[in-house]
Amino acid sequence: MTLTDARPTSTPRSDDANWWRQAAVYQIYPRSFADANGDGIGDLAGIISRVPYLATLGIDAVWLSPFYPSELADGGYDVADYRDVDPRIGTLAEFDEMVTALHAEGIKVVIDVVPNHSSDQHAWFQAALAAGRGSAERERYIFREGTGPDGSEPPTDWQSIFGGPAWTQVEDGQWYLHLFASEQPDFNWSNPEVRADFLHTLRFWSDRGVDGFRIDVAHALTKDLTDPLPSRAELDAIPRGDGQHPIWDRDEVHEIYAEWRQVFDAYDPPRTAVAEAWVERHRRPRYASADGLGQAFEFDLLTQEFDAAAFREVVTDSLALAAESGSSSTWVLSNHDVVRHATRYGLPPLSATAGSTEQDRKQGADWLLAGAPEAELDRERGLARARAASLFELALPGSAYLYQGEELGLHEVGDIPEAARQDPTFFRNPGVDIGRDGCRVPLPWERSGSSFGFGPGKAHLPQPDWFGASSAAAQDGVAGSTLELYRRALQLRRALQTQETLAWIETSRQDVLAFERPGGWVTVTNFGSEPWVLPAELAACELLVASSDLEGHAVPAEATVWLRRRAA
Template identity: 80%
Template sequence: MTLAQQASTQQAGTQQSGTHHADLQGAVVAPTDSAATWWRQAAVYQIYPRSFADANGDGIGDLQGIISRVPYLTELGIDAVWLSPFYPSALADGGYDVADYRDVDPRIGTLEEFDAMVAALHGEGIKVVVDIVPNHSSNDHVWFQEALAAAPGSPARERYIFRDGKGPDGSEPPTDWQSIFGGPAWTRVADGQWYLHLFAPEQPDFNWANPEVRDDFLETLRFWSDRGVDGFRIDVAHALTKDLTDPLPSRAELDSIPRGGGEHPIWDRDDVHEIYAEWRKVFDSYDPPRTAVAEAWVERHRRPRYASAEGLGQAFEFDLLTQAFDAAAFKEVVVDSLALAAESGSSSTWVLSNHDVVRHATRYGLPPLPTGVGSTEQDMKQGAGWVLAGAPEDQLDRSRGERRARAASLFELALPGSAYLYQGEELGLHEVGDIPDEARQDPTFFRNPGVDKGRDGCRVPLPWTRSGSSYGFGDGDAHLPQPDWFADYSVEAESGVPGSTLEMYRTALRLRRELQTEERLEWVATGREDVLAFRRPGGWLTVTNFGAAPFPLPAGEVLVASGPVADGALPGESTAWVRQ
């Protein structure tokens, strides 16, 4: 008997307890209070520090701003925060060009303030995860400055990837490779050599064949672990090791080499896991062990190794983020992701928004992505289709986007595994699409003029109040312009308001902590292709209506819903949690 049939029978006055269960899926992990496994089903809130809260009024978010908002984070109900880079940086790539891996950008704070922030968060039971950027440094890093001052072939240059150019005078780059952000992947220095940068020219790639590089990052992991950091998010985890044996392939040859065999010259090489095995020894030397999650854009069968207990322990799965709001697509992703988690012994990671992509409230209100677009790292970071490039305002259905985003968020938060939330999604924030060109900061915008709008639209500072020069972000203007409509999406406007997106998140996150037990779910037949339902242990049922027609809910207590439930019917493009 399907849920719809159950509801119909119940409404006729006959109680039915039978439910057809399609299948049982997920790792069966007993609930535990162990400090070593807190991450398995954690709700992790990503803070982009420069855009979260500005305590000193200089327009840039800071650590004191985060400290001032710890009560907000506590009330929200998260288990951990993940901080995007807060290290010294020239901001050529929003802080992902790191000049010093063991310090704090003075515009953001000090090491002492970092310690105070960790203490404040830990005091509320909130873990701290920090970003590590190991593929490349800033060109301001002391090592790269030493490399520029040193001669070709010197030990200082061996920390990075330098090559002689082509042509009779070496004036042509070693290859015709393109960077992820657009433009050539090689830049020439004063003495004629060229260095590799898979991203911006201000982000030279490290040479991970160099033992000095490996040892220095082990020291960095210990440095932050000693300061109380609970875990690490590893940027571009699949690109560290490279085989750059001459002759180097052309761009066309490089693109034709399969990435799923572990021997690609740049991406997802088997030998990268030797690095993470070393890192795991460092993580496990602490009590409790430090956690890590890989940002690894790799083929499906390659993902479990990053998430294994011998490696980083967890790996982001962006599959849900890249899907349209569609029942079959969502179920396929969940089934596949839970199978991958079982294969690695890790837990699934669910993501709908982050600092690199258009906010999901906007994505869901835009026309569908072109076929085959949006599923690769190149798509995500170079702006293919709607994922980053955005769309004209007249093509955005804001109310529909918000409705779908709320439904997708409740669906995500009910799944077994960890949920990674991006600051502002709990307010239902849309992408800010109309940033003036002169105010933009993202290198993808400048390296792909007229093609890529860049990622600034999801990095605009948060609105905390209905009014003020920066809507409560700080006492002065924000480093990116905020639109007038931010007032209605501010914390002040939504806090305590029944039915607001903020209150929905607060309720869902509180219930999630109360209800979660084993890491598994049971799919439940609904009788409709556009409606998904699954049950978690303990009688916690989640129903998501991806269609337009209302769906009759089975008997039970509606704990939280993304849309108004009237006469026991779940409206279209909505999700409800029901306790039976």
């Protein structure tokens, strides 16, 4: 079977209100994408310089992780000013220039919004500290008196997501709540000022041409902190699936998103949004509803091992959820919070990793590396599986969210010295959590140089020697490279993807999945260790792209192929 050489003519990117439903969205972690001024930190000018690369990649949109002023207590997710750009990253004028450059290539712009908490350096929080007890300024956050005879103990024994206490005491003796780092105080979303200010923020960026928003920790904004507060054990025992948990996924949060939807729909085309909401399955559709945010991340595929039955179950379930909400499915294999999938798939399975739990899997950041040292990583196999999984993902109906560097087949950087690490999860959980720095190491653009082309100087996180061989320059135009695989797949995807449906094709093996999309587009993924010979009807198809070279009419082990039925 011979691969079709000619690339399809791309159909124009649509400007209608439904562009997001089947978009390929490329996540940029700005501080690690491209550095134009040589200070070691990626910037907007660096992104602008790489717009041609993004255009030739064939994506429909970029999603920018936070670029706002920040003390970087949590990689930029501690926001000091929601309506400005961190001076180390650029200016508002450069942001406008970036939007213009991306739009000129037909690429939409999605930005992160972090509404659960601000930085402790935010003007509002500094005002709250200065104003004292009972002030209107403190009502914007969640302050409480301590316990014990002199109030020197925290209001509860709750633990933050990043480890350590969830309450921090201020100088006058009160305590404030932070579900994450102590530098990230939680907003009080029952306060009308907070709600109004975020509506202002959404309009501010929408007016600057932003096409959509990714909502960080979308399920945590509203809280019921009526006294007496439950203990940590009592809190953990409260179910999360009925909308009444004191902290997570409360029904009232959707009142906020209904207000946001009115803002989004005031624009033409309407602004889009996608929720990061780690909630029970039956709770997801409401976040993705048309009168809410419109779309919600489904991380189930990301949390699975490379297994045919698991992948099929996730896809079937996710498509059913999308139909329930009227939204489209979202597919994710890597992002800024998890171990890169080229590494995950090259490590021992979860069942062989001592101490791993389902909660580790859902949190995502370290559950593999913590239990599987570098010596156990099969890099070649991990990359082969990652290429196969990526082609599988890109063939599915719905939107695909890609993380910078996955198109280069990058592995996790696991050997970062402790002195160079930046992630608060590493420092708040010493010896337990390896942190997320390994997937945030600046990208390699060139084969060599002080930062492999990331910038004129050294990068803010150390890059390994093997980056040169994985760089964009080393793969550009090289047949069979992971970069060229992504380019071809993304171009084909835009030309071929139509209706948001698929039909499973039964195969003779449990470790082989096949499905067909409208227009005769067939995807076959062999999750097994032995080749799978295509039946005659599929062997007669046109071969469009493959993650590994076919062996005659056989799909190799751990590989994906895209086929198209020939016209009668």
